Amino acid sequence: MQQQGTQALADVAARTNAVIDELKGLEGPLLPILHGVQKEFGCVPRDALPVIADALNLSRAEVHGVVSFYHDYRSEPAGRHVLKLCRAEACQSMGGDAIADRLQELLGISFHETAKDGSVTLEPVYCLGLCACAPSAMLDGVVIGRLDEGKAQEIVAEVRT
Template sequence: MAMQHASTDIASRTAAVVNDLKGLEGPLLPILHGIQDEFGYVPGESLPVIADLLNLSRAEVHGVVTFYHDYRKHPAGRHVLKLCRAEACQSMGGDALAARMQQLLGIGFHETTKDGAVTLEPVYCLGLCACAPSAMLDGEVIGRLDADKVEEIAAEVRL
């Protein structure tokens, strides 16, 4: 019975987000962002509700969710760390720093630490190419990432 209640809650909260945003032109992406803001991820149970209210097929909604890397299928950790994987950051040592961060956290990209502390995500350009390599921690950009900053960030997110 608790599972039924959870699904009903997700459906009603999803419908509220959809109804608030469906008047926008091209509302699907803003709605999906709204759903992720509401839940911390895009629950599978939300997809049929979105499809029905926007008169889209479930396949169309699923396709958009899986195409864009910003939408999570599972809740994120308490912190979200995004490491830039674009060419400028790679050319400035970003690959080695990303590998070190993964080693320190014990996770790969698109994963969350077992303790729920941090989710590590790749991002393809933060617009800080002149300050490469760059990262974003909980929405705050970090430029000129180096080995010391990687160690500092890893320690900070584990608190």
């Protein structure tokens, strides 16, 4: 069992080092490396943090601080779809809280969770820049404005297929 864990650590280190080697020449390489690692694994694995820290001569705490500060980095892989729901004031003032509650009910998950079937991850974001069309969301990088019950039902149907 320990050998299997050692192999998994070695695999994470090797794949992380490949990303680092490709991007470390950039000015300010930490964020691009973190994006590359997330693309490679679907998340930023905890075991990748010391590898990144050592390669960039940073402390593990510094790397962890960056990962935990930015909401786009995940410690676990996301679902097949990622639904980002705006929680900023403009969206809240236009009924965003009710839509958020309804989507959580329809999806059966809360913010920062992935459905058990892996179909969707629900994330709160604080402004999508679509304030004039509030409340808004982003599904797999596509913005959706003027969310209402009908659009909520459409989103759920799309992520469940």
